[in-house]
Amino acid sequence: MVNYLLMISAELENLTNLEPQGGCDDPNFSYFFKLKCxxxxxxxxxxxxxxxxxTVxxxxxxxxxxxxQKCKFCGRESTVTMIPGRGKPLTQETSESGKFSPLMLFDCRGYEPIEFVFGTGWKVESLEGTKFENVDLSSGDYxxxxxxGECPVxxxxxxxxxxxxx
Structure with a gap:
């Protein structure tokens, strides 16, 4: 059993608190990544x-x-279990320091998660308090x-x- 903590970073301009729409433990947020057997x-x-x-x-x-999920190559059956409670929003301070913020913990048995894919369903707020919801990060930026606040974000x-x- 190995636990993997998904960590994210980004450059935030006039923004703070980047996280999934319903918070870091949002039950409806989908995590997309590749798996290595x-x-x-x-x-x-x-x-x-x-x-x-x-859940299954x-x-x-x-x-x-x-x-x-079974590996298509060797047939080994493996599992991924999510463990909520470790995630934190990516803040302006964390972004400016170049550090990563924890998002979700995964208990992986037989697999290793690789290449997280940013998609839809994020929220962030401006330093002036304006909330931006259902942010799509699939293109790599926003x-x-x-x-x-009369400023670009x-x-x-x-x-x-x-x-x-x-």
Whole structure:
């Protein structure tokens, strides 16, 4: 069992508190990333989607998980379970310092998460308090104008990494 903490960073211009629409533990937010098999090293061709709302029974034993998937190359069955409670919004201060902010913890058995894909369903607020909802980060950046603060706002240089945690 290995736990991977999804960490994100971005350059935030006149913005703060970047996070999924319903907060870091939003049950409806979908996480997309590729998986690498722990046995044969095969990388999934397509992104895999997991969310807190979607659970499936564990193949052997009691309980549930968020993903059970077989490797297309070696046939090994592996699981990914999401562990809420570790995420924090990416703030202006964290962005300016060049640091990463934790988003979600994944308990991966047999797989390693690789290449997180930013998509839709994000929210962020301007330094003046204007809220921007359903932000689409799939193009890699976001630009808008804050009428209240009379200034441009922008998200750019999106990065994500998976850190191994105990």
């Amino acid at each position: 722990g046995r044969c090293g095969e990388l999934s061709q397509k992104e895999t989607c997991v969310s807190l709302n979607d 029974p564990l193949p052997a034993g009691r309980g549930t998980t968020h993903l059970v 630009a808008e104008y804050d009428e209240k 922008m998200i750019s240089n999106l990065k994500a990494t998976f850190d191994v945690v105990k």
